[in-house]
Amino acid sequence: MISFKNELLNSVLSNAIFAFNSLHLNTTVTLNDTIMSKFDVRELLQKMWEDYVGLNPHVLEIHNIFVERGDDVYNDHIAIRTYNHPKVCVDVLARPFLKGGYKEAGNYRFEEKKLNAKHFEHEDESLPKVFISELRLEEFDQELNDIVTGLIDQIPDGVNQEDYFPVSKRVWDVSHETYEKLLEKSEYAAWVAAFGFRANHFTVYVNKLKSLDNLKDLNEVVRENGFLINESGGEVKGSKEVYLEQSSTLAGKIDLEFSGGKMYRVPACYYEFALRYPLENGKLFQGFVAKSADKIFESTDVHR
Numbered sequence: 001m002i003s004f005k006n007e008l009l010n011s012v013l014s015n016a017i018f019a020f021n022s023l024h025l026n027t028t029v030t031l032n033d034t035i036m037s038k039f040d041v042r043e044l045l046q047k048m049w050e051d052y053v054g055l056n057p058h059v060l061e062i063h064n065i066f067v068e069r070g071d072d073v074y075n076d077h078i079a080i081r082t083y084n085h086p087k088v089c090v091d092v093l094a095r096p097f098l099k100g101g102y103k104e105a106g107n108y109r110f111e112e113k114k115l116n117a118k119h120f121e122h123e124d125e126s127l128p129k130v131f132i133s134e135l136r137l138e139e140f141d142q143e144l145n146d147i148v149t150g151l152i153d154q155i156p157d158g159v160n161q162e163d164y165f166p167v168s169k170r171v172w173d174v175s176h177e178t179y180e181k182l183l184e185k186s187e188y189a190a191w192v193a194a195f196g197f198r199a200n201h202f203t204v205y206v207n208k209l210k211s212l213d214n215l216k217d218l219n220e221v222v223r224e225n226g227f228l229i230n231e232s233g234g235e236v237k238g239s240k241e242v243y244l245e246q247s248s249t250l251a252g253k254i255d256l257e258f259s260g261g262k263m264y265r266v267p268a269c270y271y272e273f274a275l276r277y278p279l280e281n282g283k284l285f286q287g288f289v290a291k292s293a294d295k296i297f298e299s300t301d302v303h304r
């Protein structure tokens with residue numbers, strides 16, 4: 001659905017595989033895993049990373065800035081967006097991750113954005129946390145609900161039961177007019193309609209970087225290299241007091257195909273940066289902070 005220059009895509013993808021391999025993934029599969037299931041959640045995460053950097057060339061460029069500084073780039077979490085419709089809700093998207101060994105570790109309510117979310121953790125701490133949010137459709141008008149139901153009705157049978165559903169991308173046809181109509185009601189609803197099921201963002205785990213230890217300096221490095229930081233709610237969201245600070249780039253705009261093969265320029269995904277602080281027990285806080293995330297969600301807003 002996305003148009004690219006082929007050679008660009010190829011180089012992005014081959015770099016991406018290198019990039020993901022450099023995340024110190026533990027690729028050892030135990031005998032028990034093999035008996036339990038042939039599904040390897042690491043392959044799903046790899047596919048999500050390839051899709052994400054293919055869609056958002058700025059991500060790999062920023063990733064490589066850290067690599068060139070001698071840093072090991074770990075992912076703190078990946079985020080997926082959906083609607084709370086029973087066919088595509090958080091619990092449906094979470095299934096492959098649970099099958100792959102992830103466990104539910106937190107749930108959240110975002111008042112301003114009208115979202116619920118859950119996060120999942122894997123016992124292999126080198127794997128990113130998975131954060132899945134869903135829009136509470138019942139808090140929107142009939143028109144938005146009709147549009148969303150119309151999209152979900154187009155999903156081919158069984159697709160939402162597949163292990164790779166979280167990277168199935170857009171599994172419906174949507175017109176640019178419909179996208180614009182959704183934008184007026186919810187930027188989040190419009191993003192999901194345009195992009196479907198895939199990573200909305202990956203997140204650099206700043207605690208693991210050797211060359212940087214705070215988000216202000218990190219944001220400056222990103223800016224110096226020509227990228228924009230989301231400043232909605234201040235460039236750093238959260239604080240030491242809530243054990244989590246986050247910042248992010250502004251989503252890059254890409255040409256996306258809508259109904260009838262028509263191309264329009266829309267914001268795609270952003271790259272996030274997370275710095276975690278220790279709790280009283282000395283362990284780094286691993287959860288999320290609703291108030292900060294409300295602002296982070298605006299990184300994909302259409303800046304008019």
Ligand code: NI
Pocket residue numbers: 077079131201203272296
């Ligand atoms: Ni995030």
